[in-house]
Amino acid sequence: MPRRVTLPRLACTGLALVLGFATGCQSTDIAPLTTAGTALEQDEQRLWLRADEEQAAIERSGLRVHDPQLDAYLDAILDRLHPDPLPDGHRFHARVLLDPTLNAFALPTGVIYIHSGLLAHMENEAQLATVLGHELTHTTHRHAVKSFRSVKNKTAFLATFVVGTSGLGSLIGAVGTLAAVSGYSQDLEREADRVGFDRLVAAGYDPRESPKVFRELQTEARRTKLKEPFFFGSHPRLQERIDNFTAFLATLPPEKRAGRLETEAFAAATHDVLGRNVEASLLAGDCDAARDEALRYLARTADAPEIEFLLAESYRKRNEPAANQTARDRYRQLLARHPDFAPRTAASGWS
Numbered sequence: 362m363p364r365r366v367t368l369p370r371l372a373c374t375g376l377a378l379v380l381g382f383a384t385g386c387q388s389t390d391i392a393p394l395t396t397a398g399t400a401l402e403q404d405e406q407r408l409w410l411r412a413d414e415e416q417a418a419i420e421r422s423g424l425r426v427h428d429p430q431l432d433a434y435l436d437a438i439l440d441r442l443h444p445d446p447l448p449d450g451h452r453f454h455a456r457v458l459l460d461p462t463l464n465a466f467a468l469p470t471g472v473i474y475i476h477s478g479l480l481a482h483m484e485n486e487a488q489l490a491t492v493l494g495h496e497l498t499h500t501t502h503r504h505a506v507k508s509f510r511s512v513k514n515k516t517a518f519l520a521t522f523v524v525g526t527s528g529l530g531s532l533i534g535a536v537g538t539l540a541a542v543s544g545y546s547q548d549l550e551r552e553a554d555r556v557g558f559d560r561l562v563a564a565g566y567d568p569r570e571s572p573k574v575f576r577e578l579q580t581e582a583r584r585t586k587l588k589e590p591f592f593f594g595s596h597p598r599l600q601e602r603i604d605n606f607t608a609f610l611a612t613l614p615p616e617k618r619a620g621r622l623e624t625e626a627f628a629a630a631t632h633d634v635l636g637r638n639v640e641a642s643l644l645a646g647d648c649d650a651a652r653d654e655a656l657r658y659l660a661r662t663a664d665a666p667e668i669e670f671l672l673a674e675s676y677r678k679r680n681e682p683a684a685n686q687t688a689r690d691r692y693r694q695l696l697a698r699h700p701d702f703a704p705r706t707a708a709s710g711w712s
C-alpha cells in the first residue's frame with residue numbers, strides 16, 4: 362500500500378499561498394463541461410495547471426508506453442464516446458502505462474491513463490470503452506474540482522502525496538493521487554458509472570460487457586488480495602460498480618442489450634503492450650499472471666521466442682521441482698526452434 366506523507370505545516374501554508382487557492386466555501390453544484398461554452402473556474406484552472414505538471418512528470422517517466430498505433434486506437438474510442446472538445450482546446454486522450462497492477466485514472470484535463478495490467482484483464486473494446494466512459498465522466502462532470510472544494514483542509518490536501526513502491530506512486534502529486542489512488546465519493550463514482558454507461562450505449566457498444574469487466578476485476582482483486590494501490594479502491598467499491606452496471610442494463614429495452622464488441626480490433630491494438638506486460642508481471646513476482654498472459658499471447662502468435670522464454674521463466678521462478686521440469690522442457694523447445702536465442706529482457710535476471 363502507498364504511504365501517505367505530509368509535509369511540515371509551514372511548508373503546507375507556503376504551498377497553498379504560492380498556488381493561491383482560496384479557503385472559503387465554494388459551490389460543488391457546477392454544470393458539466395459538456396454544456397456548450399462552459400468555462401473553467403479560477404481554482405479549477407489552477408487545478409488543471411497542476412494536472413498538466415503531473416502529466417508532464419508521468420510522460421517523462423519510463424512508465425509511459427510509446428506506441429503511436431495504440432494511442433490512435435484509444436483516442437478513436439474516446440472520439441466515439443465523447444466527440445466534443447473540452448474547454449481551452451483540450452481533447453480527451455488515453456495513454457497506457459506499463460504497470461501490471463489494475464488501475465486507470467483520469468486527470469481533470471481529460472488525459473486518461475490505463476495500466477497495461479488492466480488491459481490484460483479485458484477481452485474486447487466494449488469492456489475497454491466501459492472503463493474509458495467511466496473515466497471521461499470524471500473529467501466532463503468536473504469531479505476533481507468538486508472533490509477539491511469539499512476537502513476541508515486544502516493545504517493538507519495539496520501537500521499530501523503518495524510514496525509507493527511502484528513507479529507511479531513516486532510520480533503523481535495531489536491531483537493524480539486523488540484520481541489514481543483515493544477515488545471519488547460514492548455519489549460521484551455512481552455518476553461516472555451512469556453517464557459512462559449512457560455514452561457506451563450511444564456509441565453502439567454492447568452494454569452487457571460492462572458488468573463483465575468489473576466481475577473479472579473483482580476475481581483478480583481477490584486473487585491478488587489487493588496487494589497494490591487499486592483504482593477501484595476496495596471490494597465493496599467493485600461490487601458497487603457491478604451492481605450499478607447490472608441495474609442500468611436491466612433498464613434497457615431488449616433491442617438495446619446488444620452492440621459492438623470489437624474483439625479483434627482490441628486484440629490487434631493491445632497485442633504488443635500485452636507482450637510487454639508479461640515481463641512486467643514477472644518482474645512484479647506474479648508468476649501465475651505472467652504464465653496466463655504469456656499463454657494468451659502465444660495463442661495468437663505462432664512464433665514469439667521472447668514470450669516463450671518469459672513463459673519458461675514463469676515456471677522456473679516458482680522454484681518447485683515440477684515447475685522446474687516444465688521450465689526446462691520449455692527452454693529445450695525454444696532452443697530447438699531458435700538455437701541462437703538469447704533473452705534480452707530484464708525479467709531474466711541475466712542482464
Ligand SMILES: [Zn+2]
Nearest residue numbers: 495545550553
Ligand atoms: Zn471512478
